[in-house]
Amino acid sequence: xxxLKFGGTSVGSAQRMKEVAKLICDGDQKVxxxxxxxxxxxxxxxxxxxxxxxxxVGALEVINKLEKKYYHTIGELYTxxxxxQEAESGIKTHFNYIRTFSKSIFTLFEEKIILAxxxxxxxxxxxxxxxxxxxxxxxxNALEFVKTDKNGEPDNAFIRENLNKQLxxxxxxxxxxxxxxxxxxxxxEIDNLQRGGxxxxxxxxxxxxxxxxxxxxxxxxxxxxxxxxxxENTHPVRNLHFEEAAELAYFGAKILHPTCVLPAKLSNIxxxxxxxxxxxxxxxxxxxxxxxxxxxxxxxxxxxxAIKIKSGRMLLAYGFMRKVFEIFESYQTAVxxxxxxxxxxxxxxxxxxxxxxxxxDLKKLGTVTVDHDMVIICVVGDIYHEYNGLxxxxxxxxxxxxxxxxSYGGSDYNISFLIKKxxxxxxxxxxxxxxx
Numbered sequence: 057x058x059x060l061k062f063g064g065t066s067v068g069s070a071q072r073m074k075e076v077a078k079l080i081c082d083g084d085q086k087v088x089x090x091x092x093x094x095x096x097x098x099x100x101x102x103x104x105x106x107x108x109x110x111x112x113v114g115a116l117e118v119i120n121k122l123e124k125k126y127y128h129t130i131g132e133l134y135t136x137x138x139x140x141q142e143a144e145s146g147i148k149t150h151f152n153y154i155r156t157f158s159k160s161i162f163t164l165f166e167e168k169i170i171l172a173x174x175x176x177x178x179x180x181x182x183x184x185x186x187x188x189x190x191x192x193x194x195x196x197n198a199l200e201f202v203k204t205d206k207n208g209e210p211d212n213a214f215i216r217e218n219l220n221k222q223l224x225x226x227x228x229x230x231x232x233x234x235x236x237x238x239x240x241x242x243x244x245e246i247d248n249l250q251r252g253g254x255x256x257x258x259x260x261x262x263x264x265x266x267x268x269x270x271x272x273x274x275x276x277x278x279x280x281x282x283x284x285x286x287x288e289n290t291h292p293v294r295n296l297h298f299e300e301a302a303e304l305a306y307f308g309a310k311i312l313h314p315t316c317v318l319p320a321k322l323s324n325i326x327x328x329x330x331x332x333x334x335x336x337x338x339x340x341x342x343x344x345x346x347x348x349x350x351x352x353x354x355x356x357x358x359x360x361x362a363i364k365i366k367s368g369r370m371l372l373a374y375g376f377m378r379k380v381f382e383i384f385e386s387y388q389t390a391v392x393x394x395x396x397x398x399x400x401x402x403x404x405x406x407x408x409x410x411x412x413x414x415x416x417d418l419k420k421l422g423t424v425t426v427d428h429d430m431v432i433i434c435v436v437g438d439i440y441h442e443y444n445g446l447x448x449x450x451x452x453x454x455x456x457x458x459x460x461x462x463s464y465g466g467s468d469y470n471i472s473f474l475i476k477k478x479x480x481x482x483x484x485x486x487x488x489x490x491x492x
Contacts, residue, residue: 060271061089061236061258066332067178068094070132073185079273079335080231081191087223087261089236090182091254092174093129096122100174103154104167112158123151130181139188146180169246172199175235175254183233193231196222199246202239202257210239210249210256210319216264223265234261252313259316263323270320270327276311277331278340279304281353286481287488293353294338297346299469300353300436301327307434307472308355317342349446351437354487356480360392360430361408362460363415366400367422376421377401383417392432393463393472402461404432404474429477430460435487440468447471453490457483 060080067073067090080088092100099122106115126147134140150173157166175198183195201218203211223232236254241247249256255272262270278292279301296304298321305314311329320327321344330339365380380401384391387410391403400422405411411426418424435450447464450471461474475483 058269059087059262059267062273064091064094065275087232089258090178096174107162172238194226194229196234198235206242219264255313255316259319262325263319273330273332277337278329286484296342301342303436303470304355308357355434357432362427364402364425365422431480433473435471453486
């Protein structure tokens with residue numbers, strides 16, 4: 057069995073949903089994971105914001121506008137009056153439920169319930185369309201089998217047991233439709249796997265089912281070797297190792313959510329990135345196989361802040377690094393890159409919510425310098441230290457670009473450079489030469 061995930065753009069209109077239906081109705085049994093229709097989650101966030109601000113009138117106006125969009129979509133999607141009526145009833149039920157939150161205290165708990173409605177709507181609409189086509193399909197509620205533990209991590213044993221129970225109830229179904237992104241937490245409350253979580257859902261379900269393959273369908277024909285917005289003549293990378301894909305996803309490649317890779321990697325299940333707009337394109341296959349001694353792709357991560365701590369007390373002292381990282385931990389701020397010298401350490405972060413407090417605490421340890429609007433350029437491939445010349449090839453390509461930090465050795469699959477924002481395009485274009 058395969059697990060197929062379709063993102064918001066892929067189900068963003070009636071026509072897109074029809075095209076997805078053509079792709080999945082091939083006679084093979086499969087689990088299909090859907091995101092909310094494109095734009096829906098952002099609109100639901102806006103609705104929740106109005107509720108937080110105790111402005112129910114503003115919320116209801118946005119709700120009415122979004123509901124109208126859904127009625128328009130189903131008017132284009134269905135031809136049978138009975139199916140259309142069922143879809144109208146479902147949409148009315150979901151939006152009336154959202155409206156009820158205008159009459160109560162609004163907290164994060166209620167917000168997550170509202171955010172879950174997008175996936176509930178898209179899967180309901182797809183299931184009804186398959187029903188109209190006469191396809192033997194079943195709509196499964198992800199809230200029945202996707203759960204996180206007390207640490208907020210997926211409860212893999214629970215997912216495996218309860219997903220398989222659900223499938224065993226409908227052994228003859230051709231297609232199992234379910235929601236991405238949404239889940240229940242340790243306390244049984246409706247929660248989610250955060251933005252991009254539909255990829256994560258697909259990978260988790262693939263691992264739970266020992267699937268043959270996980271397919272992530274988007275509007276791009278695979279993961280490109282460079283950013284096509286800044287560089288000409290990029291091309292999809294046909295094969296990536298799980299580690300390479302994880303590095304690219306974390307450092308800027310938007311096509312794949314960084315957390316998606318781990319469950320499939322641990323279960324040795326290939327992940328294939330495919331294009332809904334061009335189903336015949338080969339896309340990118342991610343697996344535990346690798347091409348030795350080859351640079352595969354480049355990605356860039358914007359909005360980076362670099363912090364340098366310099367102190368004579370660091371020289372030959374133990375405990376200094378621990379104190380530095382305890383400060384970041386205390387403010388729940390993750391560090392991307394780290395470089396050290398005998399009297400200093402430089403780190404990068406992409407969350408600056410507690411930057412002022414972090415800097416104030418770091419000043420107790422030494423002299424602190426902060427650089428804003430930086431970019432991490434990540435070069436990914438099988439860049440093992442024993443492969444002579446690869447590192448020099450990468451560094452030489454950036455000979456005309458000022459480099460603030462270099463990080464290499466923490467992974468055999470990544471060399472990262474910190475540069476100024478204004479040098480980003482120049483760096484990406486320069487690195488394209490290593491693929492020619």
